[in-house]
Amino acid sequence: MAAECYRGHRSAFLAGDTELARALATRLAADGWTVHHGELPPELDLAIWFADETGGVEAALREALLLAGRVQDRLRAAASVGRAAFLTVTRLDGQLGLAGTADIDRAVLGGLPGLVKTLALEAPEVFCRAVDLEPALDDARGAELLLAELSDVDGKHQQIGHRVDGTRCTIALRDTPDPALPGILGVPEPGPDDLLLVTGGARGITAACAVGLARRYRCGLVLLGRTQPADEPSWAEGVATEQLRAAAATWLRAKGEKPVPRQVAAMERELVGAREIRETLRAITEAGGRAEYVTVDITDPEATKVALRPYRDRVTGLVHGAGLLADGLITAKQAADVDRVLAVKIAGLRNVRTVVPAEQLRHVLLFSSVAGLFGNVGQSDYAMANEALNRVACSLRARRPATRITAVNWGAWAGGMVTPELARMFAERGVPLLEVPEGVRYFVEQFAAERGADTVCMVGPSTPLSGPPPAEMRLSTASLASDPVIAQHAIGGAPVLPLTAAIGLALSAVRGFTAGRVTDVAVRKGLVFDGSHPAELRIAVTPGETGQLVDIRDDRDRPRYTMTVAGPGDQPLPALAVPSGESTPAQCYQDGTLFHGPAFRGIREVHDDGARLLLGCRLPAGEFAGGACQVPGYDPVLADVLLQAVLVWARQQKQVAVLPVAVAEIDLRTPLPADEPFLVEVCGDDDASGRLVCTVTAYGPDGRALCRFRGVEAVAVPGLAEKFQATQPVPGGKNGDG
Template sequence: MLTPAVATQLQEAGWSVVLWRTPNLVIGVRPELPANCKILAPESLAESAIASTLTQVDALGGFLHLHPNDSKSPMLSLDSGANALVRHVFLLAKHLQHKLTVPTDSGRRHFVCVVRQDGQLGTTGTATGINAVAGGLSGLTKTLQIEWPSTFCRTVDFASELSAEEAAQRLAAELADPDGQTQEIGWSPQGRVAFLPEVSDTVHSSEADDFPEKPVWLVSGGARGVTAACVLELARRHPGTFLLAGRSPLEDEPDWADGITAEAGLRQAAMQALQAAGEKPTPVKVRQLVERIDANRAIRTTLQQLQDSGSIGVYASADATNADELRDAIAPHVQQHGAITGVVHGAGVLADKLIEKKTPEDFDAVVGTKAHGLQALLDAADPEQLSHLLLFSSAAGFYGNGGQSDYAIGNEILNGTALTFAQAHPNCRVVSYNWGPWEGGMVTPELKRMFEERGVEVIPAAEGARIFADFAMAEGRGHGPLLLIGNSLAVQYEPPPEVKWTRRTTRTLSLAQNPTLIDHTIGGHAVVPAVCALAWMAEAAEQLAPGYRFAACEDFQVLKGIVFDDTLADGYQLDLEEVERESGLHTVIEAKITSSGGKLPRPHYRTRVHLSKATPDSPVSHLKAEHRTPITDNPYQNGTLFHGPKFQGIQQIAELTEQHLLAQCRMPVWSDAECGQFQTRPFNPYTLDPAFQAMLVWARMIHNTGSLPLKLARMEHFRTIPFDTPCTLDLRVQSHSSTALVADLDLVLNDGQIAARMLGAEVTLSENLNTLFLKSAA
């Protein structure tokens, strides 16, 4: 079991371990613990029991929650089995706030949740063992990291295939990880993963062939507001039947409100109506009357607009979190219009406040509306007949958001459900829309200005509705079920200029996690490409300075390449130190990668990374389009280049002289698994690698000598070159000798824009490399 293994690991690291033992009603099996573990046992899961039990603890260095592997609990029930622990941990966080945020001189404090699902954050192709409610814990830790910036907060997902001892060792490494920007990590036999957003191409409304001819939609929260705007756009494009479920009763409008549209006039009329009924017109009663009028008018307007679009709109007054009540309310309409083919879950409530101010009722209302509401919708329909499941999640779940810990949990539960439902029902189009704030609705003009000052993107209502319908109706399944619209809602912390960013991280490299590097073999051993090392340092620099983006690097040096042979180190240390910053504009981070190899660290790579808040414009190349006779020899087959199929990005050498080389490039497609530990962030290193390859071609053709990258005076990055994208490589020789070549290079896209520019790139020439390259080519 995991608990004893983690307790032992912590004790061996010098920690004093206190076990928080939850009541038997949640977990029946009690593990044997190592000696010297103090036990705290609240009488129940009630908040009062938590508060009284915590009085027995003085100072705390951290809190670890080890969530049971309980895939048998009802999918979205918040109070069954181990699922009840999510609410319990939420309340524990509330009462631990002071203990885990008080300043300390002994190192940072921790709040870490551990779940045992698939080790890949619920993204694998099987839903077995995945518990969406447990996945909601990541919303809590991401929000706490924002509310508690000095505390290390993270959720770690360990695959069930990992032994308890393996998981405990990796957890100890996570606790020591200096990266405070990543709050969600997965560990499986395939390695370590994190969720990062990927920019998606715009989806146009090319309707899928399998879209139902006469769809019947069951919608929560769709009678008014943002969800209504989205439903109306869907109805405009493809009419159908829309069963709108909501708590508000649909009533006839009272005579006293007839014809009054102004807010002030409604309040005045409501006061007079209360007085006429013999009641005291208190502000609360007046507001409630006006809200009922506004709600009923919005519902009727939506129903009329649905009818105008050629659709059928029906409103069912029911508690959308109660499956029985919802099923009874829609039963006659299902009988009349047909079985439900699509579900839209747009209901949501807010109770914004910091975690220490939250109440159990807040959790039940906010998280329950998301989780129990979705369960009720799925219970009221037949999941096997659904063509669409469309969920309104939030960027507050994906990123976390201060004051919205419960809302983040609820939306992460939706995201987890989207992943598992899509895996279990491959013929159903599942989209979980992680919305940023919408213009209008709850975003007042004042709040919009605040968002703009914080750099938060506000979604225009018409644009949001278009995105919703585009991704609901688009042909194909080209993207995963999680769609992120907008950026983080959090204020990005930036220390004053006199306080410099620094960080040290350690990475273990293995060929098993980077299998495609077999195609980058020299002398029988795989070698880390220089551009991958550069991307490693650039990505780490971006994580160090949130809000800044990679713009350029200077003085990149290959001091000793990393080879997968007996010289491979147990771990490689990346040190980052900020050396210059102009707040809000740019910063410069010095980066170096070393390993232990004796009395002194062994240096491998170093550079200075330039980060900027602004996105630079791409310069335009002055290359003229003209016909050139290509050089026909294949550099990958004649010993000029050692690169295997996955790295063979040069398709044609169009020109080669002593001063110039032109090449047409197109790098084959790589999957995320093939990229391994060197992903395509913040630029694609694999589509830049042909630049160094071209220098090797030039050296071989002019000097008949093999060569390897050595230095790069400066690289400027303007646009990422995707895989399978044609570009022209323009190499201009600056100097050369029998031992070195220095050149400037541009990688130019077909539209003439320069994607990346390398200045002062240098390779070292050696005849000793000729034999090694020939062996690799063979």
């Protein structure tokens, strides 16, 4: 997407006094932007936060969040007439702080993507992106890269890194540790001689994990918390927890005092906290471990130093489980609340880590959260804090390669900070909860020797805590209309958006899609670039009973394409008996059966099998529409080969020229191979209404199914055969050229 995606009179606000900010301001001004510093203008199309390379890191996170709150309404207003964008810019390592080369304290700035991803959920109209540039990139090149990100057509990636060697990076989940991240194998497990500090470890989820750790490894534990476990008063002895509030009120009345609800609740809270601490200590002892409890506010560096002095020389490990929530939308966030949330996670870790000599630590496990990985509505500060821990883990590991250092991004637990009300909300959204016994088992396993390579990992369902936004994603059609590959998908001289490209747009709009199914695909009115095409497409995603409903409309609200993006299929696709007979070169691009230009010509040969149509295919990968229609594992040009096979089948079976108008189900299992051979099979489906319906399946050379288009419906259009026939082959071109 080019600069046309922004409105004509463009206004930018740049926050941060850096040379890079000044270089970008110069480039923006040269491109016709009005650039502001200090005072926010009444109208705004772009806001960029540049992380100061010398200032305090927690303050930088807070100020970035507060800026996002101040500019959000202005950006949302601008988004109604064009693109509006919010960017954060850091200079960590060009890999968003995950390479581990950033200074440990500066790595905290890697928490900014947590803000960006949350803003994208709370203000889905706004183009949101966190960009990290390798420090070795000069400012002129950095400004050039930022301009490119501002006009990127692909809005699905919210975290981008640029390295000095030209590599552009983003972040994705994978099943095994990324070898590019710092990590080692074979870290010894903790044992009876180890002593681990556990922040937030005397109550709740972290306490359950501490008990599991003691049961498995018999290690010593020092639990740190803010609650002072006072002795139980006589009036509370033997009173069940659920009756404490009533007992407290009775005791106050007996003293002649009026029970004030707030006072009674505080008394109950103090007693329950003390009981939970004593119960945790008892459970650890019964499990075979040793435990002490220390009252300390870890956000206070001096108090932390004093409290840990007796244990300093014996500590060999740290579990940082402390956390705090102060939920609220970005526009309502107050500086004090943000500071409290960041302090527990970030300053708390720093203060504890500063006390213990680094060379003593053999085990460091940090509690992070999927709230940071995906962002979460109402938890922008918490998301930043957890993303910061992920980056700190990488920087620590790079400096202490013999130490087990892992940031575990937990899904939502059934318990802990998840109240019954939150649990019901998660159930309504389809967010699974991690049961406590299962989570404790995963926690304990993280200390096993074979998990030593895990530096940043996720445990639990890979489901964002916030549902996908029901807002629209807008896409200018200018970049599509001028795309040279789409120009090779022309009927009667007019380029036509391939149906597989429309499917790719839908997949791009569904947050976090990696593999699965697309059902109920329907072409309402195809997109023909003949000069009368709409200037903009609007892609709306809403939750449905079976998946995410995607409705693609034009700027006059006319439906163009609809479909549902669903989860993976639960049944294996049948394999293919690989043909052993002879094949003949395909002539479908030369004889008028197909209209496609060289970039689409993937059908190479026809296998002689009378019972079915079986095609040998191969097509090189290529750039298509700036990546707007692509997601990992799905290439719309390669996928188009399957729909081309439908046209070949219709010509052979019915002697008609057709176009696909609907697909009952697309099952995407394994990416189609670029520039490698694969097979495509077309089988007719019985249809009593006389419609042309078939199923198309792609297979690897070994017969393993890669993907299937089931229930493809095609229609014959008067005059279509003549338009196909009129398509002239490129002189000297062959199948697959281009």
